[in-house]
Amino acid sequence: MKKLKRFLPYLLLYKSKILIGFLFVALANICAAIVPKIVGTTIDLITSGDYGEDEIWNRIALILVLTAASGVFMFLTRRTIIVASRLIEYDLRKDLFDSIESQPMSFFHENSTGSMMALATNDIPASRDFLGPAIMYSANTITAFTMIMFFMLSIDPLLTLYSLLPLPLIAIGTFIIGKKVHVAYRDVQDQFSGLTTLAQETFSGIRIIKSYVRQSYELTQFAAKSEEYTNKNLRLAKIQAVAMPVFMILFSLSQLIVLGYGGYRVLEGTATLGELTQFFIYLNLLIWPVAAIGWIVNLVQRASASAGRLGDMIDKMEAVPDEFNVDNDTIYRGANSDDSINGSVDFVNVSCGYKTGYFGLKELNFSIPAGSSLGIVGSVGSGKTSLINALLNFYPIESGSILLGGKSVIDMPKGVLRRAISLVPQEPFLFSTSISENIKFGKPNADMDEIIEVAGLAQLHNEIEQFPKKYEAELGERGITLSGGQKQRVALARALIRNPQVIVLDDALSAVDTNTEAIILKNIKGYLRNRTSIIISHRLSTVQNCDKIIVLDGGRIIESGTHEELLLLCGKYAEIFKLQLIEKEIEELR
Secondary structure, three states, X not given: OOHHHHHHHHHHXXXXXXXXXXXXXXXXXXXXXXXXXXXXXXXXXXXXXXXXXHHHHHHHHHHHHHHHHHHHHHHHHHHHHHHHHHHHHHHHHHHHHHHHHOOOHHHHHHOOHHHHHHHHHHHHXXXXXXXXXXXXXXXXXXXXXXXXXXXXXXXXXXXXXXXXXXXXXXXXXXXXXXXXXXXXXXXXXXXXXHHHHHHHHHHHOHHHHHHOOOHHHHHHHHHHHHHXXXXXXXXXXXXXXXXXXXXXXXXXXXXXXXXXXXXXHHHHOOOOHHHHHHXXXXXXXXXXXXXXXXXXXXXXXXXXXXXXXXXXXXXXXXHOHHHOOOOOOOOOOOOOXXXXXXXXXXXXXXXXXXXXXXXXXXXXXXXXXXXXXXXXXXXXXXXXXXXXXXXXXOOOOOEEEEEEOXXXXXXXXXXXHHHHEEEEOOOOOOXXXXXHHHHHHHOOOOOHHHHHHHHHHOOOHHHHHOOOOHHHOEOOHHHOXXXXXXXXXXXXXXXXXXXXXXXXXXXXXXXXXXXXXXXXXXXXXXXXXXXXXXXXXXXXXXXXXXXXXEEEEOOEEEEEEOHXXXXXXXXXXXXXXXXXXXXXXXXXXX
């Protein structure tokens, strides 16, 4: 129950609907509880023979009215409590989505996509079942039981006491079965996360799977996980299946007690047939409330397991509140303005590492004046991507400080920091929408002229014009309908349209041929004149015109200077330059 307390703030938001729903369910049960009383007295009246025909018809009409009223009130109960649960479900989904969006990059390396999908597809519906049906039927059980007990005690207290003897056994059975349901459902959810992750990875990597002819292997893996998921669901179903028969057996025991002792009282003349009939009707009215106990316990246990999983996720949102933005054209929460950032970048004794023990940067020191350009080269694993991750505060640094415009990026609200920097990664992500929507993702209010301008700078406009729908051409998942070079240029246009103070090209033109790359760099040279630019590339031709170039190796700067200065050093940079010249000559000979 402690885990379920996290739903209390959501319930309080809709307390008026829920309280009105409680009133309706009470009225429904009052109407239903009066009916057996009228039926019993009518039977006694008919048995005595002292009645008029109009009186009997009036009683029948009253029974019909009360039954109809009970149904109407139960409908209104659903229109309040169940509707409130749907609204809470919406709030939960929104908070979950906001929480996932606000997580640091390290979170997505440590948690699978499947586990996050399972929260939305399984855990939130399980929570809604508790917040709606479980609460509604709990209120129904309590009020129905209270009303029925009142009328039963008014008829025969001793017979009522005997009929309640099996109830402690029901309570014990509920407790034992409930604990088993909680554990079994938690296992089901964990297995579902693994199954969803496997499916997501399979669909995302379908081209690799087909190219390596690994369909059978993936199918075998999925079948194995599916079978395990089925077995865990069957285990849960078996536990749940035990609950209802146990409750019904114990309830039938109550009916036997009433039939035996009540029948004896009627034969003895100390009770009437109408009173015994009332007892049986009241017991039948208790069938669903009593049976619902087991069902409610199952819902509560499932919701408890889901509340823990959802809580672990949603609670993490508070750790990085500044990263959340309401609107891309408005100021980020906790920030005043990012116009004052002049674009200068300073790394002062920066070291950072990862949980694996690998240190990406080691005592890194360099400065980039506002409006200038820095080229970064180095072998694989030299720390180039770690440098960008540290600048954007994707990962915390171990020591030192990083300054943007003279302000520490750690103290700066993440929203302001990332609005000031546009990143073009080597492997761009494109959304399953039109080309124009992908380009203006960073500036939703951009007009068509702006889109065409940045597409022209990225040497993409002429190619887009060849598409049947031009800029409205729909891209497949992750931009599958475009080539690798086209994807990179769409991502470049998306970064340019944001008009940032700092632009980072992380090997962003690696899939583009050298001639096209040269044209693009010439096109954006004027655009980058008043902006700080950081260009990472394996091709030295990409960075050779930068104001300064640094060579990384093992997370340290081993060489720095202009293109000409580095060639004169005859070090690592010069070695790479000679090798690339040889490669170029070989390509030209072909």
